[in-house]
Amino acid sequence: MQFSLRKCEELCHSKFCHTCSLFDQEIKCHCGKTVLKPKSKCLKILQKCYFSCKREHECGHPANHWCHNDDECPPCTHPVSKMCVGKHMSFDVPCHVKIVCCRQGCGKFLPCGVHTCQRSCHSDSCQSFDQKCTQRCNIKRYKCGHKCNLVCHGSEPCPVTTCEAIIKQQQQLECDDEYRVIQENKNLTQPFSINLDAPRQLPTVYTEFLRDYAKKNLEFVQTIERQ
Ligand SMILES: [Zn+2]
Ligand SMILES: [Zn+2]
Ligand SMILES: [Zn+2]
Ligand SMILES: [Zn+2]
Ligand SMILES: [Zn+2]
Ligand SMILES: [Zn+2]
Ligand SMILES: [Zn+2]
Ligand SMILES: [Zn+2]
Structure with a gap:
């Protein structure tokens, strides 16, 4: 009844x-x-x-x-083994749990067809339909071999642009000249300071060498000061 x-x-x-x-x-x-x-x-x-x-x-x-x-x-609490939504691994969960997400990266191909999803395992779609891929293009440049590095252009061939790596290298070269001068000055002052810190532990020859070096260094400093 x-x-x-x-x-x-x-x-x-x-x-x-x-x-x-x-x-x-x-x-x-x-x-x-x-x-x-x-x-x-x-x-x-x-x-x-x-x-x-x-x-x-x-x-x-x-x-x-x-x-x-x-x-x-x-809800049924019977333990069952279920695959995570991203199909990475399985877990023992209560039967009533429908959506299981692991901690791994999603890794599915995005609509651009080039890059993979960087989000952690999820059940919704990787991107909303109006969202664009913002990852960088990894294709090697024909001339210099560096990565294209432009914002994703899907399956379109890489647009012809000046390689950023080359631009940076050129800037670095200009900077390197200044950098080298600073390094040389450092090399001159370094043995001098060791001599001051622990003069007795150093072999005589080395100390003499340093004395000479220090003298030269002094001259060098004086020359700079005069300028
Ligand atoms: Zn009953
Ligand atoms: Zn029941
Ligand atoms: Zn059940
Ligand atoms: Zn997963
Ligand atoms: Zn992409
Ligand atoms: Zn995804
Ligand atoms: Zn390059
Ligand atoms: Zn490209």
Whole structure:
């Protein structure tokens, strides 16, 4: 028999219930093991059947919960191995968990067809349809062999531009000249400072050499100062 009776809103009571116990037949719980005699007790007793649920489950797992009279079973907690949405690896999760994401990078090809998704494992689409790929082109330049490095241009051939790496190199060369001068000055002052720090530990020859060096260095400094 079906439960078309209203639920009793009062606390469970042993006396005849006017709102919910207007029945003259036996009432059974869903599994049928908990029986309510006609006009005897509050319907609330039916919510406490301590036998396991016998309903069929879509997933096919036996229920690990008590018999219940409401139609819907609680979520199935049976552990199952499921693949993450990005198909990277599988995990043991409760049966009712539908979406499993791992911590790996998505790695799927983006609509540009050149680059792969850099997001971590996800269930939605990698890009919204109006979004453009902002990754850099990795194709080698024909002339210098450096990467194209322009913002993604999909399957279009690389536009002819001056290589940024070459521009940087040229700037570096100009800077390098200044850099070398600074380095040379450093080399002159370094042995001098070692001599001052630990003069006794150094071999005599080396110290003499340094003295000469220091003299030259002094001359050098003086020459600079005079200029
Ligand atoms: Zn039952
Ligand atoms: Zn299940
Ligand atoms: Zn159930
Ligand atoms: Zn994954
Ligand atoms: Zn791209
Ligand atoms: Zn993705
Ligand atoms: Zn280049
Ligand atoms: Zn390119």
